[in-house]
Amino acid sequence: MNKLKTLITGANYGIGREITEKFAKEKHDLVLLVRNKSGIKDLKLLEKKHEIKVKILVGDLRNLNFINKLNKISYVDNVINNAAMSNAKYFSNVSEKDFDNLIKVNLRAIFKISQIFSKKMIKNKIKGTIISLSSQLGHIGAYNRTLYSLTKFGLEGLTKSMALDLSKHGIRVVTVAPTKTLVKPEELKKRSLRLNLIKKKIPLKKFSTKSEISSIVYFLTTDPAKSITGTSIIADGGWTAGK
Numbered sequence: 636m637n638k639l640k641t642l643i644t645g646a647n648y649g650i651g652r653e654i655t656e657k658f659a660k661e662k663h664d665l666v667l668l669v670r671n672k673s674g675i676k677d678l679k680l681l682e683k684k685h686e687i688k689v690k691i692l693v694g695d696l697r698n699l700n701f702i703n704k705l706n707k708i709s710y711v712d713n714v715i716n717n718a719a720m721s722n723a724k725y726f727s728n729v730s731e732k733d734f735d736n737l738i739k740v741n742l743r744a745i746f747k748i749s750q751i752f753s754k755k756m757i758k759n760k761i762k763g764t765i766i767s768l769s770s771q772l773g774h775i776g777a778y779n780r781t782l783y784s785l786t787k788f789g790l791e792g793l794t795k796s797m798a799l800d801l802s803k804h805g806i807r808v809v810t811v812a813p814t815k816t817l818v819k820p821e822e823l824k825k826r827s828l829r830l831n832l833i834k835k836k837i838p839l840k841k842f843s844t845k846s847e848i849s850s851i852v853y854f855l856t857t858d859p860a861k862s863i864t865g866t867s868i869i870a871d872g873g874w875t876a877g878k
Contacts, residue, residue: 638662638663638664638687638688639662639663639664639712639713639856640663640664640665640666640710640711640712640713641658641663641664641665641666641711641712641713641714641715641856642665642666642667642668642705642708642711642713642714642715642748642752643655643658643665643666643667643668643715643717644668644696644715644716644717644718644744644748645668645669645670645717645718645719646665646667646668646669646678646691646717647667647669647670647671647673647674647675647678648673648674648818649816649818649845650717650768650813650816650818650845650848650849651715651717651718652674652845653845653846653848653849654715654717654848654849654852654853655667655678655681656681656849657849657850657852657853658715658853659681659684659685659687659689660685661853662685662686662687663687663712663713664687664688664689665681665687665688665689665690666690666692666708666711667689667690667691667692668692668694668696668718669691669692669693670693670694670695670696670718671693672693675691675693678691679691690708692704692705696718696739696740696744697736697739697740697744699747702744702747702748702751703747703751705748705751705752706751708752708755709755710752710755710756710758710759710761711752711755711756711763712756712761712763712764712856713763713764713765713766713856714748714749714752714763714764714765714766715766715767715768715852716744716745716748716749716765716766716767716768717767717768718740718744719740719741719768719786720736720737720740720741721783722737722780722782722783723779723780723783724779724782725779726779726781729781729782733782734782737782737783737785737786738786741783741786741787741789741790742786742789742790742793745767745790745793746793749765749767749797749808752765753765753797753801753804753806756804756806757801757804757806761806762804762805762806762807763806763807764806764807764808764809764855764856764860765797765801765806765807765808765809766808766809766810766811766852766855766856767790767794767809767810767811768810768811768813768848768852769787769790769791769794769810769811769812769867770783770787770812770813771812771813771814771869771871771874771875772784772787773787773788773790773791773810773812773867774788774791774812774867774869774871774875775874775875787812790810791810791867794808794809794810794865794866794867795865795866798864798865798866799865802864802865807855807860807861807863807864808864808865809855809863809864809865809866809867809868810866810867810868811848811851811852811855811867811868811870812867812868812869812870812871813843813847813848813870813871814837814842814843814870814871814872814874815830815833815834815837815842815843816842816843816844816845816848817842817844817845818845830842836874837871837872837873837874838872838873838874838876839872839873840872841872842872843870843871843872847870848870851868851870855868
């Protein structure tokens with residue numbers, strides 16, 4: 636029996652790295668997209684450790700030539716659109732460059748990658764999944780997050796419409812929307828005041844963890860999740876439920 640093959644963007648850092656580790660442990664062959672060579676040696680070690688195949692591609696998701704090179708990959712069973720850029724500027728301070736960068740990475744890249752591999756899924760009769768990392772800010776606004784929220788709200792709309800178009804092929808499309816997730820332990824010391832303010836807004840009084848999010852993403856590719864499509868799994872500790 637052939638191993639399942641999963642493509643993950645932003646695979647060498649933070650939540651993306653945790654997702655990569657999770658799918659490696661579950662014996663998926665991996666196609667990993669990373670922006671730079673940082674951590675590549677460690678990613679390649681997953682190949683021997685878990686007896687899987689690991690293909691790593693280095694490039695910038697703002698570059699359409701890099702994205703179009705993905706056409707050379709014959710197929711994948713799952714696409715995990717994890718990579719994203721953030722922006723925390725006040726609305727009137729957002730520049731044209733800021734706008735272009737976030738649209739290219741947070742929307743256009745996801746659109747193009749999903750389109751490339753959904754075509755391959757259809758051709759190969761693969762009932763695959765396309766999962767994108769969204770945010771609670773794809774469901775609710777926040778101060779100084781106009782540009783970031785724009786892209787995440789756009790991603791939620793894209794997901795719902797893609798799910799409708801691709802459902803006849805058995806391809807499911809979902810987002811996972813975390814609240815604040817601690818990527819580095821030192822954040823607690825360096826940004827304790829701001830983090831405490833954020834935590835007070837979360838009804839469960841806890842941040843998302845990388846492990847929680849990677850487990851949700853993996854679950855969405857499994858048989859028990861086969862009726863889940865066109866929606867968002869909001870792992871926000873209750874933030875968007877109301878005040």
